[in-house]
Each structure stands twice: as structure tokens, then as C-alpha cells.
């Protein structure tokens with residue numbers, strides 16, 4: 001029998017009263033703030049007025065707010081959250097026993113809604129502010145499809161038009177993802193497409209390309225700015241998205257505090273940084289205020305290693321260079337991960353907030369190879385039952401590594417990791433792993449130098 005079984009339940013529940021009523025903005029507690037978005041034309045910080053041409057007004061306010069620590073969650077959004085939140089905080093007793101580790105492992109499971117990931121937490125917020133502004137609709141990009149699905153759900157609920165540009169390889173590999181979005185009423189276009197100017201340019205420059213998030217972002221932005229009553233929304237990277245995702249960390253902290261549990265290590269996968277930023281925010285706040293200390297680990301794919309091998313610099317967020325410049329750890333906006341990379345997390349850059357925290361040494365990062373990620377995901381599925389999204393598998397891999405270290409050293413560390421979603425639409429990737437045909441790809445220094453050499457020159 002496992003230790004402590006009777007002390008701490010497998011799942012720590014929260015009542016509706018205990019759900020967060022405010023989001024937490026970690027920027028308020030950062031001494032050095034994340035660098036501002038710059039206008040690529042002038043090199044000057046983007047003003048609210050400039051941003052409001054592309055983004056919803058209230059979201060621009062949140063994007064630029066580096067000072068307000070707590071921001072009220074509108075009642076309508078709280079009510080929507082209640083349909084699928086709190087998300088479970090699970091003590092992985094079964095995994096601990098299988099690993100024979102003295103470590104205590106907890107995971108916060110965000111895959112418990114139909115869209116299958118944490119993305120719904122920000123989708124509903126962004127759709128809500130668009131609706132409140134009286135807009136007709138919103139445009140966006142989606143890579144693996146979770147963000148597009150989440151936004152389709154939120155838009156359907158609020159009766160907003162939703163146009164999704166879906167990276168071509170996913171559009172073709174994940175037809176059912178596409179149909180889920182269409183069922184929720186979204187229109188889905190394979191990207192790059194010939195319906196936008198930037199899409200046609202990209203097709204001309206890279207004929208036959210399978211597309212990338214960077215291309216799809218450019219198309220979605222162009223669509224928004226050329227159609228009256230539309231704005232563009234983004235599912236990760238931006239400060240506002242990390243803010244909305246803070247519900248993950250706030251719930252986790254409330255649940256852990258109930259039992260006096262203090263995590264030693266907090267681990268999350270990092271694509272654009274939103275789930276990780278959301279999970280760690282309240283804990284990072286304590287660290288920044290000097291109230292507590294934690295080890296934070298961002299986990300990224302070795303095939304798209306923004307933190308561990310990227311450059312901290314201003315870069316474009318998109319391939320067509322229509323978006324503001326963001327200062328972040330980046331591989332260069334023309335970097336496209338190898339097509340055999342199946343595990344998601346393929347954005348070339350990273351949240352500016354997390355980039356600054358990482359730059360200050362407040363957070364660590366690790367890059368892991370995809371076969372080891374699927375091995376960990378499969379081990380987890382077989383013991384804890386949940387079929388993880390490949391993205392989530394990155395966090396599982398490092399959580400298991402850390403737990404195994406404790407087996408060797410005898411340390412009883414408490415590990416918390418983010419299990420961001422489920423992998424039902426990733427079965428081609430699982431099939432490749434099960435068939436033994438999955439390979440690892442690590443870009444060479446020359447590959448990275450080529451895309452880094454194209455960073456914009458900022459004085």
C-alpha cells in the first residue's frame with residue numbers, strides 16, 4: 001500500500017465558492033517587466049490605439065497592463081468556467097507506486113472539456129470581450145487544432161462568427177478536429193491559402209509547404225483587419241493569454257493549500273508558454289515577492305528548442321511579418337520544425353513574460369526528444385489511465401525524470417505538473433510511436449543560425 005493514502009485524497013476537490021474570481025497578473029510582481037511589443041515600422045512600443053486595430057479593446061488593456069495584480073473575471077466568464085471547472089488536481093499515487101519513488105506527484109488535468117485542453121480558459125475570455133465590444137466575429141490560427149476547437153466552442157456559446165486558419169498539415173492529418181470545429185459553427189481554411197494576400201505570397205515563396213503557425217497567424221490577422229467588425233485573437237504567447245490561464249495555477253494553489261502541501265518542483269510543457277505561465281503564475285508571484293521558493297521547469301521539444309537554444313531578441317511572431325515585434329527567446333520566424341516532429345509545441349518563439357523570467361534565472365528549461373516523450377506518455381496512460389496529448393507528454397517526461405531522481409537520492413520532493421490535454425486526435429503520432437517508426441530530429445547549429453540571421457534589426 002502506498003504511503004499517505006489516507007491523508008491526501010486522489011483528487012482534491014474545490015467547491016464553486018472556491019473558484020478564482022480574479023485572474024492573477026504575474027507582471028505586477030516582476031521588477032523587470034516583459035519588454036513591450038514594438039511596431040515593426042517605427043521600432044516604437046505599440047500603442048493601445050495601434051493594437052486596437054487588430055485586437056479587442058479590453059484585451060489590449062489587459063495586454064498592456066503590467067501593474068494590476070488582480071483583474072476581476074466577469075461573472076459571465078465565471079459562469080462558463082463552472083461548466084467544466086475546477087479541473088481535477090490529481091495525486092498520481094499509482095504512478096508513484098509504479099516508479100517506486102519517494103516523490104509525491106500531483107498533476108492538474110486540463111483535458112476535461114470537449115475541446116480537450118486548457119485553451120478554453122482563454123478562448124471564452126477572448127470571445128466574451130469581442131462580443132461585449134459588439135463585434136461580428138473573430139479570426140484565428142490553429143496548429144494542432146486545440147485552440148481552434150476551444151475558440152469554436154466559445155464562439156458558438158456567445159453566437160459570434162469564428163474563422164479559423166488551420167495549418168495545412170494538421171488540416172489534412174486531423175480531419176476530425178476540423179469537423180469538431182465546423183460542428184461548433186466555425187469556418188476552417190487550410191493555411192497557407194489563396195484567400196489572403198499574405199497566403200498567396202507564402203505559397204509563391206514556399207510552394208508545397210505544409211504551412212506553419214507563423215503563416216496561419218499572418219493570414220488570420222490579414223482577414224481580421226480587412227473585414228469590418230472582426231478582430232484577431234491568439235491562443236498563446238500574449239500576456240493576456242497567460243493572465244486568463246492563471247486560473248490553472250490559482251485553482252491548483254487553493255487545492256494544495258487546503259492540505260498544507262507546498263510543491264518543490266513545478267513543471268509544464270512550453271509551446272507559446274500559456275499553460276506553463278498560467279500554472280506557475282501564483283507560485284512565481286510568491287517567489288518574486290520573496291515569500292516562498294520553487295523550482296520551475298519549462299519543457300520543450302528538442303526539435304523546436306526556443307528556450308534552450310534560442311536567442312533572446314525582438315522577432316516577428318508570424319511568417320508574413322504583419323504582427324508586432326515581441327522580445328522573446330526565438331529560433332527566428334522562418335524556423336519551421338522538421339515535418340517528422342509530431343508532438344506539438346512547434347511555435348518558433350515564446351511568451352515575453354516567460355522569456356523575461358527565464359532570462360532572469362527564475363525558471364529553468366529542458367529540451368526533450370519526442371520518442372522519450374511518447375514513451376513517458378504511454379507509461380502514464382497505462383498507469384493513470386488518461387491518454388495524454390503529446391504536448392502534455394513533455395511535462396510527464398520531465399516529471400517522471402525528476403521522480404526517478406528522487407528514487408536514487410531518497411528525497412521526498414513534491415512535484416506538480418500540468419497535464420494540459422488529451423491526445424485523441426493525435427493517434428497518427430501514437431501510431432508512429434507504436435509501430436517503431438517515430439524518429440527524433442534535432443536541428444543543427446547551422447539550421448538555427450540560418451533562421452536567426454533573419455532576425456529584424458532593432459536599434
Ligand SMILES: *Cc1c(COP(=O)(O)O)cnc(C)c1O
Pocket residue numbers: 116117118119146147235236237269270271272273274275276345389391392420421422
Ligand atoms: C496548445 C497546447 C499546448 C501548448 O501551448 P502553451 O501556450 O505553451 O500552453 C500544450 N498542451 C496542449 C494540450 C495544447 O493544446
